[in-house]
Amino acid sequence: MSNKVFARPRALTDVATHYCPGCQHGIVHRLVAEVIDELDIQRKTIGVVPVGCSVLADQYFNVDCQQAAHGRAPAVATGIKRVHPDKVVFTYQGDGDIAAIGTAEIVHAAARGEKITTIFVNNAIYGMTGGQMAPTTLANQITATTPKGRQEDSAGSPIQLSEMLATLRGAKYIERVSVNSPAQMAKAKAAIKKAFETQLSGAGFAMVEVLATCPTNWGKTPVEATRWLNENMLPQFPLGVYKNANEV
């Protein structure tokens, strides 16, 4: 008799995703779903998905979902959570969504201490539209709209959202992780779990920033992409806990 040791989380639907080969969204989806399963909150969770590569994530998460306008997920989540304070509400957002067009919404959701959980996937590029500059694009990084590399004197410098939001009293748990190795994935999952537990405890706003690869738009193989992330993104976006107000 055999024991099943690995299966699809209940909080994921049984469909093939549209993500590119080597894209790490699938890993992040799975970690979020595993946490939802472990906390046994699938039937009381409402997800808010963004505009960007994860715009179709409502088809992948096996929970109630709303799809928000570009950048507005934290405002939409606020509306849901205020109506259903006993439910669990999370947003899943990319770097362009959360740190460019939706900067105001995430800053103020955090400032209000909105009792929501935000999963922020930072891959330093606009994936869905084909590889343009993101607010987190590194200095001198070449993208479709920075063909000579991002020039800081005209195109600005990367936004470190975790560091920014950690300054706000309403933000109770902020951590930056990567999913570049099995060990990092385990750490990322633990962080995501803490971010959901922060919401469940009623403490306030929580966010996990996940550094992720985009092999397609970085023009690299998946293996090259993980190396590029380690060598280039980690110095700009150091991993670690930026806020743990309640020591969850």
Next chain:
Amino acid sequence: MLEKVLMKGNEAIGEAAIAAGCRYYFGYPITPQSELIEYMAKRLPEVGGMFLQAESEVAAINMVYGAAGAGARVMTSSSSPGVSLKQEGISYIAAGELPCVIVNIMRGGPGLGGIQPGQADYFQATKGGGHGDYHCIVIAPNSVQEMADLTALAFNLADRYRNPVMILGDGALGQMMEPVNFDSCKAMLTDKPWATTGMGTRDKPNSINTLQLQPEKLEEVNVHLQAKYALLQTQETRSEAIWTDDAELLVVAYGISSRIALSAVKRARDQGMKVGLFRPITLWPFPKSELADAVKMASAVLVVELSSGQMIEDVNLAIRCSKQVYFQGRTGGMMMKSSDIYDQILQIIAPQGGN
């Protein structure tokens, strides 16, 4: 509350919303609607509701999207420049078929404009405003009592048709005080099995989603929306007709302009002139057939608006340009006097300078 109380129009909208079961409000301060956001801040906690001042109009309308999608009766309010900022969210709300009430207490524009009353957002309100083929139901009260009654109607229509409803008032109606009661403001609640409330005991998750990457699917969505709008056009037009049966000149006005116009029409009637007033109460769906009926006996139409002429286009379409249509408008927050309208009535009816 059987007795009438003296209230500002803005406050009457707030109290009527609560009477109609609204318990969630998201907004941002702007003159001349600030009495409404302040009223909700004070009143909603008293009835177990939730008030939130958003960081922007953009955030406020998206909070409304979230709350409406989660099954709540929810409202936001603003004035012209703020309503422009909400247009993205309104397009998504219409596409997601989410019921909510949006109040626009119009002021003079364009740009930052001024803070005095205007009616120049008619095009924005009735023709879409945001991107895509959609309509809000647009309701135009002309008294504080109607601001109450039509607010309750707005919530009930929003739920029945799963459509955003806009109450299009103006700074005069919002600020002026009149006696009002809330006897007719009743909540007609509907089930919302589509709402994202957490799966609970449901087998499958609910999703509120406005993305359709397959053009065939997106066309189906649009066909469905257009069928709803066609139904609204046949079922939900509202208007008021005063002395239109024998009117040779039909004055057409809505909102505060209709109050000024009525004074002029009454004076003309006192002088024996066959003048009537037609007042659209729903600006979308526009009461086309009602207006076409009212205009049958008339030889001319006078449209009065606090704009450079916006509703006049719908008037011409409704009567298929079958009559001579005149216009009187003021802009920038300036109001016409009833004597201005009366003088124009005289000119139209007695163009040869007769009595």
